[in-house]
Amino acid sequence: MKTILKILIFLLASYRILYAQEPKTYAIPLIGDKAPSFMAESTNGPINFPSDYGRHWKILFSHPADFTPVCSSEILELASMQADFDKLGVKVAVISTDAIDTHYSWKKSLESISYSGHDPVKIKFPLIEDKDKQISSEYGMLHQSTxxxxxxxxxxxxxxxxxxxxxxxxxxxxxxxxxxxxxxVIALQTADEEAVLTPANWKPGSDVMLPYLSSNQEADGTSSSDDPTIYNLSWYMWFKKAK
Structure with a gap:
């Protein structure tokens, strides 16, 4: 009996050890969910995301690794567009599982490179350290099959x-x-600010769509509007001319 009990205790302990070693998985936060908050070190100092950026729009980018070809081209392209995102009121942050010292070295190297017709540019947005993979896990950025x-x-x-x-x-x-x-980003801002929709292949300055009309009766009410900026292709496809 004692032997069986010892075996059971051993098996239970082994199971607990194996279970503890399994990486914790997280669901990807979905559209409409609150962005998971975190505090971390970055090349711009300590960061508290997203609260540090207040009522601004924000974009959190992740990439596989510093000092790799495609990631380097992306950071250089993003750096060349910093003024564009600033004009839109968008705050940008970049994260990977690299250590902060690697981020600093990579940033310094990238700032000496001319890329895609652009002169070397200073990288103003933060590169965030996530070497323990906690933030990446909470955002569903670690895909086990890759x-x-x-x-x-x-x-x-x-x-x-x-x-x-x-x-x-x-x-x-x-x-x-x-x-x-x-x-x-521009489409999202336009949709929110004007209470409209953006159609397929929409570009800034193009006509937008009105929210879905569920019946001919609603469409008849819209068609009686005196607004010359509103037109339709069908009772379920109404557009508003760009401002």
């Missing part, structure tokens, strides 16, 4: 209420289109 210890290319656009407004994920071998990310 890298268990490195972030995928993630993009979390966060609105002024600190809620997730849009999410993008890219594989490590494909660089991001920062013009598309900028366009998405």
């Amino acid at each position: 890298f268990s210890s490195k972030d995928v290319r993630g993009v979390f656009i966060v609105d002024p209420d600190d809620r997730i407004a849009a999410i993008f994920f890219y594989p490590s071998r494909v660089g991001r289109d920062f013009d598309e990310i900028k366009r998405t």
